[in-house]
Amino acid sequence: MKTLKLTTFILMSLFMLSCSDDDEVMPLAEVESTTISNLHAPQEGGQGQPVSGTFTKFDFETGQETNSDTDWDIAFRGTTIAVNGGTETGTTDEPLRTSDAGVTIVNGTFEDITEVTEDIEFDQDGQDGFAIPTGSGNGWYNYDFATNILSPIPGKIIVVKTSDGKYAKIEILSYYEDAPSDIDPFEDAPRYYTFRYAYNPNDGQTTFN
Incomplete structure (x- = not known):
């Protein structure tokens, strides 16, 4: 009888331990927030000449530029700015889209955009153009023809659905090398992005805090 009770106790203990392990919730990874400085995005041509050159690709999972x-x-x-989702736009030297990523521009401050809400719709590149519109005043920047200075539009936050289905938000801070506060368009080199971003590395999680 003692042996039977002991065996029953051991089996019940193992069952309870198994249930406890099954019910254990894995902790979420922290949202990653950082600033990228001087991401070089050169091009050839422009100013009335055909534009070409390799796009500089960025991966939020690694937080780095990539040649993949x-x-x-x-x-x-x-x-x-291209996104890894949709189809080719017909632009020379554009990268091949291999995933279902998408982007949208949301009005607000970087701090105020705390989650991806259900009403946000993500766009992709295609024959009608890039998901992030190009041209002064159309997307993320303004260009002043009087001063020859390009400036990010305040309150324009780029929200990204990444290639692996996670979410990030970006605020572009500067288009010039070392992000000068007082830009001299004849001295400060353009096509160097400084931007800050937040990236949630957890599957199914839509918040940025």
């Missing part, structure tokens, strides 16, 4: 043909989320060339 597949593992990238957004890509920069001059003022143009």
